[in-house]
Amino acid sequence: MKIISIANQKGGVGKTTTAINLSTAMVAINKKVLLVDADPQGNASTGLGISEDNRSPSLYNLLTSGKFDTNAIKKTLIPNLDIITSTQDLAASEIELAEKENREFCLKGILDQIKDYDYFFIDCPPALGLLTINGLVAATSVIVPLQCEFFALEGLSSLTKTIDLIKNNFNPGLEIEGVVLTMHDKRNSLSELVESDVRGYFGDKVYKTIIPRNVRVSEAPSHGKPVLVYDTNCVGSKAYIDLAKEVIYNQ
Amino acid sequence: MKIISIANQKGGVGKTTTAINLSTAMVAINKKVLLVDADPQGNASTGLGISEDNRSPSLYNLLTSGKFDTNAIKKTLIPNLDIITSTQDLAASEIELAEKENREFCLKGILDQIKDYDYFFIDCPPALGLLTINGLVAATSVIVPLQCEFFALEGLSSLTKTIDLIKNNFNPGLEIEGVVLTMHDKRNSLSELVESDVRGYFGDKVYKTIIPRNVRVSEAPSHGKPVLVYDTNCVGSKAYIDLAKEVIYNQ
Ligand SMILES: Nc1ncnc2c1ncn2[C@@H]1O[C@H](COP(=O)(O)OP(=O)(O)OP(=O)(O)O)[C@@H](O)[C@H]1O
Ligand SMILES: Nc1ncnc2c1ncn2[C@@H]1O[C@H](COP(=O)(O)OP(=O)(O)OP(=O)(O)O)[C@@H](O)[C@H]1O
Ligand SMILES: [Mg+2]
Numbered sequence: 001m002k003i004i005s006i007a008n009q010k011g012g013v014g015k016t017t018t019a020i021n022l023s024t025a026m027v028a029i030n031k032k033v034l035l036v037d038a039d040p041q042g043n044a045s046t047g048l049g050i051s052e053d054n055r056s057p058s059l060y061n062l063l064t065s066g067k068f069d070t071n072a073i074k075k076t077l078i079p080n081l082d083i084i085t086s087t088q089d090l091a092a093s094e095i096e097l098a099e100k101e102n103r104e105f106c107l108k109g110i111l112d113q114i115k116d117y118d119y120f121f122i123d124c125p126p127a128l129g130l131l132t133i134n135g136l137v138a139a140t141s142v143i144v145p146l147q148c149e150f151f152a153l154e155g156l157s158s159l160t161k162t163i164d165l166i167k168n169n170f171n172p173g174l175e176i177e178g179v180v181l182t183m184h185d186k187r188n189s190l191s192e193l194v195e196s197d198v199r200g201y202f203g204d205k206v207y208k209t210i211i212p213r214n215v216r217v218s219e220a221p222s223h224g225k226p227v228l229v230y231d232t233n234c235v236g237s238k239a240y241i242d243l244a245k246e247v248i249y250n251q
Numbered sequence: 252m253k254i255i256s257i258a259n260q261k262g263g264v265g266k267t268t269t270a271i272n273l274s275t276a277m278v279a280i281n282k283k284v285l286l287v288d289a290d291p292q293g294n295a296s297t298g299l300g301i302s303e304d305n306r307s308p309s310l311y312n313l314l315t316s317g318k319f320d321t322n323a324i325k326k327t328l329i330p331n332l333d334i335i336t337s338t339q340d341l342a343a344s345e346i347e348l349a350e351k352e353n354r355e356f357c358l359k360g361i362l363d364q365i366k367d368y369d370y371f372f373i374d375c376p377p378a379l380g381l382l383t384i385n386g387l388v389a390a391t392s393v394i395v396p397l398q399c400e401f402f403a404l405e406g407l408s409s410l411t412k413t414i415d416l417i418k419n420n421f422n423p424g425l426e427i428e429g430v431v432l433t434m435h436d437k438r439n440s441l442s443e444l445v446e447s448d449v450r451g452y453f454g455d456k457v458y459k460t461i462i463p464r465n466v467r468v469s470e471a472p473s474h475g476k477p478v479l480v481y482d483t484n485c486v487g488s489k490a491y492i493d494l495a496k497e498v499i500y501n502q
Protein backbone atom coordinates (compact mmCIF):
# COMPACT_ATOMS: atom_id res chain seq x y z
CA MET A 1 0.00 0.00 0.00
CA LYS A 2 1.48 3.31 -1.08
CA ILE A 3 0.29 6.70 0.16
CA ILE A 4 1.34 9.39 -2.31
CA SER A 5 0.81 13.11 -1.64
CA ILE A 6 0.41 15.46 -4.61
CA ALA A 7 1.95 18.67 -3.33
CA ASN A 8 3.34 22.03 -4.40
CA GLN A 9 2.63 25.29 -2.60
CA LYS A 10 2.64 27.18 -5.92
CA GLY A 11 -0.93 27.63 -7.02
CA GLY A 12 -2.54 26.35 -10.21
CA VAL A 13 0.25 23.97 -11.26
CA GLY A 14 -2.00 20.93 -11.84
CA LYS A 15 -2.10 19.23 -8.40
CA THR A 16 -5.82 18.46 -8.52
CA THR A 17 -5.79 17.60 -12.22
CA THR A 18 -2.92 15.16 -11.59
CA ALA A 19 -4.59 13.69 -8.48
CA ILE A 20 -7.83 13.01 -10.38
CA ASN A 21 -6.34 11.74 -13.62
CA LEU A 22 -3.40 9.77 -12.25
CA SER A 23 -5.83 8.04 -9.84
CA THR A 24 -8.12 7.19 -12.74
CA ALA A 25 -5.22 5.93 -14.88
CA MET A 26 -4.03 3.72 -12.00
CA VAL A 27 -7.49 2.18 -11.79
CA ALA A 28 -7.36 1.57 -15.55
CA ILE A 29 -4.22 -0.51 -14.84
CA ASN A 30 -6.07 -2.64 -12.27
CA LYS A 31 -5.14 -0.85 -9.06
CA LYS A 32 -7.64 0.00 -6.31
CA VAL A 33 -7.30 3.65 -5.38
CA LEU A 34 -8.54 6.01 -2.65
CA LEU A 35 -8.26 9.73 -3.41
CA VAL A 36 -8.14 12.02 -0.35
CA ASP A 37 -9.22 15.60 -1.06
CA ALA A 38 -7.25 17.65 1.49
CA ASP A 39 -7.93 21.00 -0.16
CA PRO A 40 -10.78 23.13 1.25
CA GLN A 41 -11.55 24.26 -2.32
CA GLY A 42 -12.90 20.73 -2.91
CA ASN A 43 -11.85 20.72 -6.56
CA ALA A 44 -10.97 17.00 -6.57
CA SER A 45 -14.40 16.13 -5.15
CA THR A 46 -16.12 18.26 -7.81
CA GLY A 47 -13.88 16.98 -10.57
CA LEU A 48 -15.03 13.45 -9.73
CA GLY A 49 -18.68 14.45 -9.78
CA ILE A 50 -19.48 14.45 -6.03
CA SER A 51 -21.94 17.29 -5.41
CA GLU A 52 -21.65 19.50 -2.32
CA ASP A 53 -24.64 17.84 -0.62
CA ASN A 54 -23.17 14.34 -0.89
CA ARG A 55 -19.96 15.02 0.99
CA SER A 56 -20.94 14.27 4.57
CA PRO A 57 -19.03 13.07 6.50
CA SER A 58 -16.11 14.87 4.85
CA LEU A 59 -12.41 14.99 5.68
CA TYR A 60 -13.12 17.90 8.04
CA ASN A 61 -15.44 15.69 10.13
CA LEU A 62 -12.82 12.93 10.33
CA LEU A 63 -10.02 15.31 11.37
CA THR A 64 -12.22 16.99 13.97
CA SER A 65 -13.39 13.75 15.56
CA GLY A 66 -10.06 11.94 15.10
CA LYS A 67 -12.06 8.82 14.29
CA PHE A 68 -12.41 7.08 10.97
CA ASP A 69 -15.98 6.64 9.68
CA THR A 70 -16.43 4.32 6.68
CA ASN A 71 -19.31 6.55 5.47
CA ALA A 72 -16.68 9.15 4.58
CA ILE A 73 -15.50 6.98 1.70
CA LYS A 74 -17.63 7.86 -1.32
CA LYS A 75 -17.88 5.81 -4.50
CA THR A 76 -17.19 7.67 -7.75
CA LEU A 77 -18.54 6.89 -11.21
CA ILE A 78 -15.33 4.89 -11.71
CA PRO A 79 -15.26 1.41 -10.18
CA ASN A 80 -12.28 0.90 -7.82
CA LEU A 81 -11.75 4.66 -7.42
CA ASP A 82 -13.19 5.97 -4.14
CA ILE A 83 -12.77 9.39 -2.54
CA ILE A 84 -12.78 11.07 0.87
CA THR A 85 -14.29 14.46 -0.01
CA SER A 86 -13.70 17.96 1.24
CA THR A 87 -15.84 21.03 1.87
CA GLN A 88 -15.10 24.66 2.68
CA ASP A 89 -15.24 23.75 6.39
CA LEU A 90 -11.84 22.15 5.97
CA ALA A 91 -10.28 25.63 5.89
CA ALA A 92 -10.99 25.79 9.63
CA SER A 93 -8.65 22.80 10.16
CA GLU A 94 -5.62 24.94 9.41
CA ILE A 95 -6.31 26.83 12.65
CA GLU A 96 -8.08 24.07 14.65
CA LEU A 97 -5.36 21.45 14.08
CA ALA A 98 -2.74 23.92 15.36
CA GLU A 99 -4.10 23.47 18.90
CA LYS A 100 -3.93 19.67 18.88
CA GLU A 101 -1.13 17.77 20.61
CA ASN A 102 -0.20 15.62 17.59
CA ARG A 103 -1.22 18.20 15.01
CA GLU A 104 1.06 16.88 12.23
CA PHE A 105 -0.20 13.29 12.55
CA CYS A 106 -3.99 13.69 12.47
CA LEU A 107 -4.43 12.63 8.84
CA LYS A 108 -1.98 9.74 9.25
CA GLY A 109 -4.01 8.56 12.24
CA ILE A 110 -7.13 8.40 10.05
CA LEU A 111 -5.55 6.77 6.97
CA ASP A 112 -3.77 4.10 9.05
CA GLN A 113 -7.23 2.74 9.87
CA ILE A 114 -8.09 2.14 6.18
CA LYS A 115 -7.15 -1.05 4.35
CA ASP A 116 -8.12 -2.56 0.91
CA TYR A 117 -6.46 -0.04 -1.39
CA ASP A 118 -3.29 -0.37 -3.43
CA TYR A 119 -2.75 3.39 -3.66
CA PHE A 120 -3.89 6.45 -1.75
CA PHE A 121 -3.45 9.84 -3.42
CA ILE A 122 -3.71 13.00 -1.29
CA ASP A 123 -4.55 16.26 -3.13
CA CYS A 124 -2.93 19.10 -1.15
CA PRO A 125 -3.87 22.81 -1.10
CA PRO A 126 -1.52 25.52 -2.48
CA ALA A 127 0.23 26.29 0.81
CA LEU A 128 2.74 24.78 3.24
CA GLY A 129 0.26 24.94 6.10
CA LEU A 130 -0.96 22.19 8.43
CA LEU A 131 -3.11 20.43 5.81
CA THR A 132 -0.16 19.98 3.44
CA ILE A 133 2.10 19.06 6.37
CA ASN A 134 -0.44 16.39 7.42
CA GLY A 135 -0.43 15.14 3.82
CA LEU A 136 3.38 14.85 3.82
CA VAL A 137 3.49 13.15 7.23
CA ALA A 138 0.87 10.58 6.22
CA ALA A 139 2.55 9.84 2.88
CA THR A 140 5.16 7.26 1.93
CA SER A 141 6.20 9.53 -0.95
CA VAL A 142 5.28 12.75 -2.74
CA ILE A 143 4.66 13.61 -6.42
CA VAL A 144 5.35 17.25 -7.30
CA PRO A 145 3.44 18.64 -10.31
CA LEU A 146 5.43 21.46 -11.85
CA GLN A 147 3.91 23.88 -14.32
CA CYS A 148 6.27 24.82 -17.17
CA GLU A 149 6.37 28.47 -16.11
CA PHE A 150 8.98 30.73 -14.52
CA PHE A 151 7.18 31.40 -11.20
CA ALA A 152 6.73 27.66 -10.70
CA LEU A 153 10.52 27.17 -10.57
CA GLU A 154 10.82 29.71 -7.80
CA GLY A 155 8.91 27.68 -5.23
CA LEU A 156 10.93 24.49 -5.62
CA SER A 157 13.58 25.28 -3.04
CA SER A 158 11.06 26.01 -0.28
CA LEU A 159 9.14 22.84 -1.14
CA THR A 160 12.25 20.65 -0.93
CA LYS A 161 13.19 22.36 2.34
CA THR A 162 9.76 21.52 3.77
CA ILE A 163 10.01 17.91 2.58
CA ASP A 164 13.40 17.58 4.29
CA LEU A 165 11.99 19.16 7.46
CA ILE A 166 9.13 16.62 7.51
CA LYS A 167 11.51 13.76 6.75
CA ASN A 168 13.87 14.71 9.60
CA ASN A 169 11.20 15.45 12.21
CA PHE A 170 8.05 13.45 11.51
CA ASN A 171 8.32 10.94 8.66
CA PRO A 172 11.79 9.51 8.06
CA GLY A 173 10.56 7.35 5.17
CA LEU A 174 9.28 10.26 3.09
CA GLU A 175 10.82 10.40 -0.42
CA ILE A 176 10.13 12.40 -3.58
CA GLU A 177 8.38 9.81 -5.77
CA GLY A 178 8.79 12.06 -8.77
CA VAL A 179 8.36 15.45 -10.39
CA VAL A 180 5.89 15.70 -13.29
CA LEU A 181 6.01 18.57 -15.78
CA THR A 182 2.51 19.88 -16.51
CA MET A 183 0.87 22.22 -19.04
CA HIS A 184 3.88 21.84 -21.30
CA ASP A 185 3.42 23.78 -24.53
CA LYS A 186 5.77 23.00 -27.44
CA ARG A 187 5.10 26.43 -28.97
CA ASN A 188 6.33 28.22 -25.83
CA SER A 189 10.10 28.51 -25.38
CA LEU A 190 9.55 28.92 -21.63
CA SER A 191 8.45 25.26 -21.43
CA GLU A 192 11.76 24.05 -22.85
CA LEU A 193 13.68 26.37 -20.51
CA VAL A 194 11.81 25.11 -17.44
CA GLU A 195 12.17 21.49 -18.52
CA SER A 196 15.96 21.69 -18.84
CA ASP A 197 16.26 23.59 -15.53
CA VAL A 198 14.16 21.03 -13.67
CA ARG A 199 15.97 18.02 -15.12
CA GLY A 200 19.21 19.69 -14.04
CA TYR A 201 17.89 20.24 -10.50
CA PHE A 202 16.08 16.90 -9.93
CA GLY A 203 17.77 14.54 -12.44
CA ASP A 204 16.12 11.11 -12.66
CA LYS A 205 13.36 12.15 -10.27
CA VAL A 206 11.70 13.96 -13.20
CA TYR A 207 9.32 11.67 -15.03
CA LYS A 208 9.99 11.09 -18.72
CA THR A 209 6.24 11.52 -19.24
CA ILE A 210 5.31 15.18 -19.70
CA ILE A 211 1.68 16.34 -19.46
CA PRO A 212 0.93 18.68 -22.40
CA ARG A 213 -1.38 21.69 -22.16
CA ASN A 214 -4.60 20.25 -23.58
CA VAL A 215 -7.95 22.05 -23.48
CA ARG A 216 -9.86 18.74 -23.04
CA VAL A 217 -8.09 18.35 -19.67
CA SER A 218 -9.48 21.66 -18.43
CA GLU A 219 -12.97 20.99 -19.84
CA ALA A 220 -13.39 17.60 -18.14
CA PRO A 221 -14.01 18.86 -14.56
CA SER A 222 -17.02 20.90 -15.68
CA HIS A 223 -18.61 17.53 -16.60
CA GLY A 224 -17.61 15.98 -13.24
CA LYS A 225 -15.40 13.48 -15.01
CA PRO A 226 -11.70 12.71 -15.28
CA VAL A 227 -10.32 13.47 -18.74
CA LEU A 228 -9.74 9.70 -19.22
CA VAL A 229 -13.51 9.28 -19.16
CA TYR A 230 -14.46 12.59 -20.81
CA ASP A 231 -12.14 12.08 -23.81
CA THR A 232 -10.17 8.85 -23.62
CA ASN A 233 -8.15 9.40 -26.79
CA CYS A 234 -6.97 12.98 -26.25
CA VAL A 235 -3.27 13.70 -25.68
CA GLY A 236 -3.97 14.57 -22.01
CA SER A 237 -5.50 11.16 -21.30
CA LYS A 238 -2.69 9.32 -23.04
CA ALA A 239 -0.12 11.27 -21.02
CA TYR A 240 -1.75 10.37 -17.72
CA ILE A 241 -1.86 6.67 -18.72
CA ASP A 242 1.87 6.87 -19.54
CA LEU A 243 2.51 8.59 -16.19
CA ALA A 244 0.65 5.84 -14.31
CA LYS A 245 2.74 3.19 -16.05
CA GLU A 246 5.91 5.05 -15.15
CA VAL A 247 4.87 5.42 -11.49
CA ILE A 248 4.12 1.69 -11.26
CA TYR A 249 7.27 0.71 -13.15
CA ASN A 250 9.42 2.72 -10.69
CA GLN A 251 8.10 0.80 -7.69
CA MET B 252 -5.07 56.96 -0.82
CA LYS B 253 -6.55 53.61 -1.81
CA ILE B 254 -5.36 50.26 -0.48
CA ILE B 255 -6.40 47.47 -2.88
CA SER B 256 -5.88 43.79 -2.09
CA ILE B 257 -5.45 41.34 -4.99
CA ALA B 258 -7.00 38.16 -3.63
CA ASN B 259 -8.39 34.79 -4.62
CA GLN B 260 -7.69 31.57 -2.73
CA LYS B 261 -7.69 29.62 -5.98
CA GLY B 262 -4.13 29.11 -7.05
CA GLY B 263 -2.49 30.28 -10.26
CA VAL B 264 -5.26 32.65 -11.39
CA GLY B 265 -3.01 35.66 -12.07
CA LYS B 266 -2.92 37.47 -8.68
CA THR B 267 0.80 38.24 -8.79
CA THR B 268 0.78 39.00 -12.51
CA THR B 269 -2.09 41.45 -11.97
CA ALA B 270 -0.43 43.01 -8.90
CA ILE B 271 2.82 43.64 -10.79
CA ASN B 272 1.35 44.82 -14.08
CA LEU B 273 -1.60 46.83 -12.77
CA SER B 274 0.80 48.62 -10.41
CA THR B 275 3.10 49.40 -13.31
CA ALA B 276 0.22 50.58 -15.50
CA MET B 277 -0.98 52.88 -12.69
CA VAL B 278 2.47 54.43 -12.52
CA ALA B 279 2.35 54.92 -16.29
CA ILE B 280 -0.79 57.03 -15.66
CA ASN B 281 1.06 59.22 -13.14
CA LYS B 282 0.11 57.54 -9.87
CA LYS B 283 2.60 56.79 -7.10
CA VAL B 284 2.26 53.14 -6.07
CA LEU B 285 3.48 50.87 -3.26
CA LEU B 286 3.19 47.12 -3.91
CA VAL B 287 3.06 44.91 -0.79
CA ASP B 288 4.15 41.32 -1.39
CA ALA B 289 2.18 39.35 1.20
CA ASP B 290 2.85 35.93 -0.34
CA PRO B 291 5.71 33.85 1.14
CA GLN B 292 6.49 32.63 -2.39
CA GLY B 293 7.85 36.13 -3.06
CA ASN B 294 6.82 36.04 -6.72
CA ALA B 295 5.93 39.76 -6.84
CA SER B 296 9.35 40.67 -5.42
CA THR B 297 11.09 38.47 -8.02
CA GLY B 298 8.87 39.66 -10.84
CA LEU B 299 10.01 43.20 -10.09
CA GLY B 300 13.66 42.21 -10.09
CA ILE B 301 14.45 42.33 -6.34
CA SER B 302 16.89 39.50 -5.63
CA GLU B 303 16.61 37.37 -2.47
CA ASP B 304 19.55 39.09 -0.80
CA ASN B 305 18.09 42.58 -1.19
CA ARG B 306 14.88 41.94 0.71
CA SER B 307 15.82 42.80 4.27
CA PRO B 308 13.91 44.07 6.17
CA SER B 309 11.01 42.22 4.55
CA LEU B 310 7.30 42.12 5.35
CA TYR B 311 7.99 39.28 7.81
CA ASN B 312 10.29 41.54 9.84
CA LEU B 313 7.68 44.31 9.95
CA LEU B 314 4.88 41.96 11.03
CA THR B 315 7.05 40.36 13.70
CA SER B 316 8.21 43.65 15.22
CA GLY B 317 4.89 45.43 14.66
CA LYS B 318 6.91 48.55 13.79
CA PHE B 319 7.26 50.20 10.43
CA ASP B 320 10.83 50.59 9.13
CA THR B 321 11.31 52.83 6.08
CA ASN B 322 14.18 50.55 4.94
CA ALA B 323 11.57 47.92 4.10
CA ILE B 324 10.43 50.02 1.16
CA LYS B 325 12.56 49.05 -1.83
CA LYS B 326 12.80 51.01 -5.07
CA THR B 327 12.16 49.05 -8.26
CA LEU B 328 13.51 49.74 -11.75
CA ILE B 329 10.31 51.73 -12.31
CA PRO B 330 10.24 55.23 -10.88
CA ASN B 331 7.27 55.81 -8.55
CA LEU B 332 6.71 52.07 -8.05
CA ASP B 333 8.13 50.87 -4.72
CA ILE B 334 7.72 47.49 -3.02
CA ILE B 335 7.71 45.89 0.42
CA THR B 336 9.22 42.50 -0.36
CA SER B 337 8.62 39.03 1.01
CA THR B 338 10.75 35.99 1.73
CA GLN B 339 10.01 32.36 2.66
CA ASP B 340 10.14 33.37 6.35
CA LEU B 341 6.73 34.96 5.85
CA ALA B 342 5.17 31.49 5.86
CA ALA B 343 5.84 31.42 9.61
CA SER B 344 3.52 34.41 10.04
CA GLU B 345 0.48 32.26 9.32
CA ILE B 346 1.16 30.49 12.64
CA GLU B 347 2.92 33.28 14.57
CA LEU B 348 0.20 35.88 13.90
CA ALA B 349 -2.43 33.45 15.25
CA GLU B 350 -1.09 34.01 18.76
CA LYS B 351 -1.26 37.82 18.64
CA GLU B 352 -4.06 39.78 20.27
CA ASN B 353 -5.00 41.85 17.23
CA ARG B 354 -3.95 39.18 14.73
CA GLU B 355 -6.20 40.39 11.88
CA PHE B 356 -4.96 44.00 12.10
CA CYS B 357 -1.16 43.60 12.05
CA LEU B 358 -0.71 44.57 8.40
CA LYS B 359 -3.15 47.46 8.71
CA GLY B 360 -1.14 48.72 11.67
CA ILE B 361 1.99 48.82 9.49
CA LEU B 362 0.43 50.35 6.37
CA ASP B 363 -1.36 53.07 8.34
CA GLN B 364 2.09 54.49 9.15
CA ILE B 365 2.98 54.97 5.46
CA LYS B 366 2.03 58.12 3.52
CA ASP B 367 3.01 59.54 0.07
CA TYR B 368 1.40 56.92 -2.19
CA ASP B 369 -1.77 57.21 -4.25
CA TYR B 370 -2.31 53.45 -4.37
CA PHE B 371 -1.18 50.44 -2.37
CA PHE B 372 -1.63 46.99 -3.94
CA ILE B 373 -1.35 43.90 -1.73
CA ASP B 374 -0.51 40.60 -3.47
CA CYS B 375 -2.13 37.81 -1.42
CA PRO B 376 -1.19 34.10 -1.24
CA PRO B 377 -3.54 31.36 -2.56
CA ALA B 378 -5.32 30.67 0.74
CA LEU B 379 -7.83 32.25 3.11
CA GLY B 380 -5.38 32.17 6.00
CA LEU B 381 -4.17 35.00 8.24
CA LEU B 382 -2.00 36.67 5.59
CA THR B 383 -4.92 37.05 3.19
CA ILE B 384 -7.19 38.07 6.08
CA ASN B 385 -4.67 40.76 7.06
CA GLY B 386 -4.67 41.90 3.43
CA LEU B 387 -8.47 42.19 3.39
CA VAL B 388 -8.61 43.99 6.75
CA ALA B 389 -5.98 46.53 5.67
CA ALA B 390 -7.64 47.17 2.32
CA THR B 391 -10.24 49.73 1.28
CA SER B 392 -11.26 47.37 -1.53
CA VAL B 393 -10.34 44.11 -3.23
CA ILE B 394 -9.69 43.14 -6.87
CA VAL B 395 -10.38 39.48 -7.66
CA PRO B 396 -8.45 38.01 -10.62
CA LEU B 397 -10.44 35.12 -12.09
CA GLN B 398 -8.91 32.65 -14.48
CA CYS B 399 -11.26 31.64 -17.30
CA GLU B 400 -11.36 28.02 -16.16
CA PHE B 401 -13.98 25.80 -14.51
CA PHE B 402 -12.20 25.23 -11.17
CA ALA B 403 -11.75 28.97 -10.78
CA LEU B 404 -15.54 29.47 -10.67
CA GLU B 405 -15.87 27.03 -7.83
CA GLY B 406 -13.97 29.11 -5.32
CA LEU B 407 -15.98 32.28 -5.81
CA SER B 408 -18.66 31.57 -3.22
CA SER B 409 -16.15 30.92 -0.43
CA LEU B 410 -14.22 34.07 -1.36
CA THR B 411 -17.33 36.26 -1.23
CA LYS B 412 -18.30 34.64 2.08
CA THR B 413 -14.87 35.52 3.50
CA ILE B 414 -15.11 39.10 2.21
CA ASP B 415 -18.54 39.48 3.88
CA LEU B 416 -17.12 37.99 7.12
CA ILE B 417 -14.26 40.52 7.10
CA LYS B 418 -16.63 43.36 6.26
CA ASN B 419 -19.00 42.48 9.12
CA ASN B 420 -16.34 41.83 11.76
CA PHE B 421 -13.20 43.81 11.03
CA ASN B 422 -13.45 46.23 8.10
CA PRO B 423 -16.91 47.66 7.44
CA GLY B 424 -15.68 49.71 4.50
CA LEU B 425 -14.38 46.74 2.49
CA GLU B 426 -15.90 46.51 -1.00
CA ILE B 427 -15.19 44.45 -4.11
CA GLU B 428 -13.43 46.96 -6.36
CA GLY B 429 -13.83 44.62 -9.29
CA VAL B 430 -13.37 41.19 -10.82
CA VAL B 431 -10.90 40.87 -13.70
CA LEU B 432 -11.00 37.92 -16.09
CA THR B 433 -7.51 36.60 -16.77
CA MET B 434 -5.85 34.18 -19.22
CA HIS B 435 -8.84 34.51 -21.52
CA ASP B 436 -8.37 32.45 -24.69
CA LYS B 437 -10.72 33.17 -27.63
CA ARG B 438 -10.04 29.69 -29.05
CA ASN B 439 -11.26 28.00 -25.87
CA SER B 440 -15.05 27.73 -25.44
CA LEU B 441 -14.52 27.43 -21.66
CA SER B 442 -13.41 31.08 -21.57
CA GLU B 443 -16.73 32.26 -23.06
CA LEU B 444 -18.65 30.00 -20.64
CA VAL B 445 -16.80 31.35 -17.60
CA GLU B 446 -17.15 34.94 -18.79
CA SER B 447 -20.94 34.72 -19.12
CA ASP B 448 -21.25 32.90 -15.76
CA VAL B 449 -19.17 35.53 -13.97
CA ARG B 450 -20.97 38.51 -15.51
CA GLY B 451 -24.22 36.85 -14.42
CA TYR B 452 -22.92 36.41 -10.85
CA PHE B 453 -21.12 39.75 -10.36
CA GLY B 454 -22.77 42.03 -12.96
CA ASP B 455 -21.11 45.47 -13.24
CA LYS B 456 -18.37 44.51 -10.82
CA VAL B 457 -16.69 42.60 -13.67
CA TYR B 458 -14.30 44.84 -15.58
CA LYS B 459 -14.97 45.31 -19.27
CA THR B 460 -11.21 44.87 -19.77
CA ILE B 461 -10.27 41.20 -20.13
CA ILE B 462 -6.64 40.07 -19.83
CA PRO B 463 -5.90 37.64 -22.70
CA ARG B 464 -3.57 34.62 -22.36
CA ASN B 465 -0.35 36.02 -23.81
CA VAL B 466 3.00 34.23 -23.63
CA ARG B 467 4.90 37.56 -23.28
CA VAL B 468 3.12 38.03 -19.91
CA SER B 469 4.51 34.76 -18.58
CA GLU B 470 7.99 35.40 -20.01
CA ALA B 471 8.41 38.83 -18.41
CA PRO B 472 9.00 37.67 -14.78
CA SER B 473 12.03 35.62 -15.81
CA HIS B 474 13.62 38.94 -16.81
CA GLY B 475 12.62 40.60 -13.51
CA LYS B 476 10.41 43.06 -15.37
CA PRO B 477 6.71 43.81 -15.68
CA VAL B 478 5.35 42.95 -19.11
CA LEU B 479 4.77 46.69 -19.70
CA VAL B 480 8.55 47.14 -19.64
CA TYR B 481 9.49 43.78 -21.19
CA ASP B 482 7.19 44.21 -24.21
CA THR B 483 5.22 47.44 -24.12
CA ASN B 484 3.20 46.79 -27.28
CA CYS B 485 2.03 43.24 -26.67
CA VAL B 486 -1.66 42.52 -26.07
CA GLY B 487 -0.99 41.75 -22.40
CA SER B 488 0.53 45.18 -21.77
CA LYS B 489 -2.28 46.98 -23.57
CA ALA B 490 -4.84 45.07 -21.52
CA TYR B 491 -3.22 46.06 -18.24
CA ILE B 492 -3.11 49.73 -19.33
CA ASP B 493 -6.84 49.51 -20.16
CA LEU B 494 -7.49 47.89 -16.79
CA ALA B 495 -5.65 50.68 -14.97
CA LYS B 496 -7.73 53.29 -16.80
CA GLU B 497 -10.90 51.45 -15.85
CA VAL B 498 -9.88 51.19 -12.19
CA ILE B 499 -9.11 54.92 -12.05
CA TYR B 500 -12.27 55.85 -13.99
CA ASN B 501 -14.41 53.89 -11.49
CA GLN B 502 -13.10 55.91 -8.52
N1 LIG C 1 -2.59 19.65 -18.90
C1 LIG C 1 -3.45 20.64 -18.78
N2 LIG C 1 -3.89 21.26 -19.89
C2 LIG C 1 -4.77 22.30 -19.79
N3 LIG C 1 -5.25 22.79 -18.63
C3 LIG C 1 -4.85 22.20 -17.50
C4 LIG C 1 -3.93 21.12 -17.50
N4 LIG C 1 -3.72 20.75 -16.20
C5 LIG C 1 -4.46 21.58 -15.44
N5 LIG C 1 -5.16 22.45 -16.21
C6 LIG C 1 -6.06 23.52 -15.77
O1 LIG C 1 -5.26 24.48 -15.09
C7 LIG C 1 -5.95 24.95 -13.93
C8 LIG C 1 -5.07 24.65 -12.71
O2 LIG C 1 -5.00 23.26 -12.51
P1 LIG C 1 -5.35 22.61 -11.08
O3 LIG C 1 -6.56 23.26 -10.52
O4 LIG C 1 -5.35 21.15 -11.22
O5 LIG C 1 -4.06 23.09 -10.28
P2 LIG C 1 -3.82 23.02 -8.71
O6 LIG C 1 -2.36 23.01 -8.53
O7 LIG C 1 -4.61 21.91 -8.14
O8 LIG C 1 -4.44 24.43 -8.24
P3 LIG C 1 -4.56 24.90 -6.69
O9 LIG C 1 -3.18 25.39 -6.37
O10 LIG C 1 -5.60 26.00 -6.71
O11 LIG C 1 -4.99 23.71 -5.91
C9 LIG C 1 -7.29 24.23 -13.88
O12 LIG C 1 -8.27 25.07 -14.41
C10 LIG C 1 -7.08 23.01 -14.77
O13 LIG C 1 -8.26 22.60 -15.42
N1 LIG D 1 -2.37 36.78 -19.14
C1 LIG D 1 -1.50 35.77 -19.00
N2 LIG D 1 -1.04 35.13 -20.08
C2 LIG D 1 -0.17 34.10 -19.94
N3 LIG D 1 0.31 33.64 -18.78
C3 LIG D 1 -0.11 34.24 -17.66
C4 LIG D 1 -1.03 35.33 -17.69
N4 LIG D 1 -1.25 35.74 -16.42
C5 LIG D 1 -0.51 34.93 -15.62
N5 LIG D 1 0.18 34.04 -16.38
C6 LIG D 1 1.09 32.97 -15.89
O1 LIG D 1 0.28 32.04 -15.20
C7 LIG D 1 0.95 31.61 -14.01
C8 LIG D 1 0.08 31.94 -12.82
O2 LIG D 1 0.01 33.34 -12.65
P1 LIG D 1 0.35 34.01 -11.24
O3 LIG D 1 1.55 33.37 -10.64
O4 LIG D 1 0.34 35.47 -11.42
O5 LIG D 1 -0.95 33.56 -10.43
P2 LIG D 1 -1.19 33.67 -8.87
O6 LIG D 1 -2.66 33.69 -8.70
O7 LIG D 1 -0.42 34.81 -8.33
O8 LIG D 1 -0.58 32.29 -8.34
P3 LIG D 1 -0.47 31.85 -6.79
O9 LIG D 1 -1.85 31.36 -6.46
O10 LIG D 1 0.56 30.75 -6.76
O11 LIG D 1 -0.05 33.07 -6.03
C9 LIG D 1 2.29 32.32 -13.98
O12 LIG D 1 3.28 31.45 -14.46
C10 LIG D 1 2.10 33.51 -14.91
O13 LIG D 1 3.28 33.90 -15.55
MG1 LIG E 1 -5.94 21.99 -6.51
Ligand SMILES: [Mg+2]
Nearest residue numbers: 266267290294
Ligand atom coordinates in the same frame (compact mmCIF):
# COMPACT_ATOMS: atom_id res chain seq x y z
MG1 LIG F 1 0.92 34.82 -6.68
